[in-house]
Amino acid sequence: MSIKITWFGHAALGLEIDGYKLVVDPYISENPAATLKPEEVEADFILITHGHFDHVGDAVNIAKRTGAMVISNFEISQWMEKQGVANVHGQHIGGAHDHPFGTLKLTPALHGSGLPDGTNGGNPVGFIITTRDNRKIYIVGDTGLFSDLKLYASLGIELAFVPIGDNYTMGPEDAYTAVELINPKHVIPIHYNTWELIAQDAEAWAERVNKLGVQAHVLKPGESLTL
Secondary structure: OOEEEEEEEOOEEEEEEOOEEEEEOOOOOOOOOOOOOHHHOOOOEEEOOOOOHHHHOOHHHHHHHHOOEEEEEHHHHHHHHHOOOOOEEEEOOOOEEEEOOEEEEEEEOOOOOOOOOOOOOOOOEEEEEEOOOOOEEEEOOOOOOOHHHHHHHHHOOOEEEEEOOOOOOOOHHHHHHHHHHHOOOEEEEEOOOOOHHHOOOHHHHHHHHHOOOOEEOOOOOOOEEEO
């Protein structure tokens, strides 16, 4: 079973898994790097790592238009319901659930999670997706470096998404160490070049990572990759 990945810029991702369309952190309409409009986004499931505006993004409108299920931590799921989103599923750190596209487990992330209106967004998370044919995808989420990332190496992660922008998340050096700890087969850098403050040379970073024996893929906003 192939997995199609599309990077929309910043931390916004599209994943097609076993016929299901997943959108992660759909920051689209105000995203200066995005190459599509929110009304063009198709989704069966929307995954939100934490409550910041550049991750919640257009999730409410996309969910209402498509009927997609929004999956996030319990606090954000409750907030989504208050925004009129009918189809939500709350989980929490360490908890896994079997969804139609596969099993989704929430993992820790070191970051904040206040929602755009000031509401408490609970704890930030990452996601580990295990597909029906046992392929594992790790969306690290917005985070600083922490040593427990090495625990996930034993799972045999095929693909990891790692922030490299610095200032708000790991920078290139810590992201390189994170890849060493996780040891995925493939890695895609995200959360960079949206603004000058988080501008990075992703190609140079990828060249270093490749020397670890991990295949790094640098996508342009709107570009897709199939594994």
